[in-house]
Amino acid sequence: xxxxxxxVAIAALLGACALLVSGCGEAKKAEAAPPAPKPxxxxxxxWQKLANRIHAPVYCPGWLPDPLTGQIGSQDNNINxxxxxxxxxxxxxxxxxxxxxxxxxxxxxxxxxxxxxxxKNVPCFDQAAGTFDANGxxxxxxxxxxxxxxxxxxxxxRKYGNLYTVSEHxxxxxxxxxxxxxxxxxxxxxxxxxxx
Numbered sequence: 496x497x498x499x500x501x502x503v504a505i506a507a508l509l510g511a512c513a514l515l516v517s518g519c520g521e522a523k524k525a526e527a528a529p530p531a532p533k534p535x536x537x538x539x540x541x542w543q544k545l546a547n548r549i550h551a552p553v554y555c556p557g558w559l560p561d562p563l564t565g566q567i568g569s570q571d572n573n574i575n576x577x578x579x580x581x582x583x584x585x586x587x588x589x590x591x592x593x594x595x596x597x598x599x600x601x602x603x604x605x606x607x608x609x610x611x612x613x614x615k616n617v618p619c620f621d622q623a624a625g626t627f628d629a630n631g632x633x634x635x636x637x638x639x640x641x642x643x644x645x646x647x648x649x650x651x652x653r654k655y656g657n658l659y660t661v662s663e664h665x666x667x668x669x670x671x672x673x674x675x676x677x678x679x680x681x682x683x684x685x686x687x688x689x690x691x
Contacts, residue, residue, distance in 0.1 A: 534630065536686040541567030546690040549581040551609040552655050557684030560601050560677055563587040574604075574643065582608045584643055602664035603681070604643055609657050620644070620651050620660070629683045636675070648674050650682055661685075 536542060536555035545567060546553045556565035563571055567585060574586035589601045620637040627634050627650065634650040640662065648671065649662035661681050663674045 534684045534686050536688060538564065538566035538569075539686075539688060542688045543691065545577070545583060545585075546688045548577060549583060549607070549609055550690050551581065551607065551657055552687050552689045553583075553607060554605060554659060554661075554685040555688050556603075556605065556661075556681060557686055558680060559587060559603050562589050563601055563603055580609070582606070586643060599668040600664060600666045601669070602647070602666070604647065604660070604662045606644075606660045606662075607657055608659075620649055624648075627679055627682065629679065630685055632682060632685070634682060636678075648678060650678050 534557040537557055539555060542553055542555040559565045565587065566572060567575055569587075571587045571589055572585065573588045574584050576585075577583045583606065585605045587601075587603050591599055619641045621639040622637060624636040624638050627636065632652050632654065634652040637649045637651055640647055640649050644660070644662040646666070647662035647664050649660050651658065651660045653659070661678060663669075663678055663681075665671050665674050669677070
């Protein structure tokens with residue numbers, strides 16, 4: 496019986512050593528992993544013109560769901576609007592009709608209201624459903640919205656004395672959970688462009 500106890504003790508010792516070695520290896524891998532890439536504006540020219548036009552910082556999307564581009568003036572940029580109070584709405588949409596998996600829609604809006612809620616054009620954002628922090632932004636989710644954000648989930652935040660939103664339509668092929676995932680990725684990818 497004593498030899499058996501000795502074998503069990505040796506096996507336990509070897510197992511502990513293996514765990515330590517693998518743990519150290521994982522820690523080294525984590526230390527060596529490169530940092531997440533810094534967000535970049537994929538199409539800065541139009542966004543710089545917009546910032547200059549409204550005399551306020553704007554957020555350029557570094558990522559939108561494929562096939563949306565985030566480029567102002569592109570074929571999928573269905574709304575490019577600036578109001579007299581300098582608030583703006585930039586919208587991108589893709590639609591495909593057809594039965595089953597062939598049909599669907601992607602629709603993303605980016606908006607800003609310089610001066611915050613003093614703008615007479617701020618639509619109603621209602622039913623806050625939580626918050627998300629990324630990219631130096633503390634945003635609140637809203638699930639009941641009006642105007643071009645109707646049927647969208649919206650992220651809303653205040654920065655630089657302005658009110659900003661990014662919203663996405665909940666429609667096939669996307670579920671509400673997938674839209675929330677996309678919105679988090681979109682928020683992480685935003686790049687501030689200041690007026691020149």
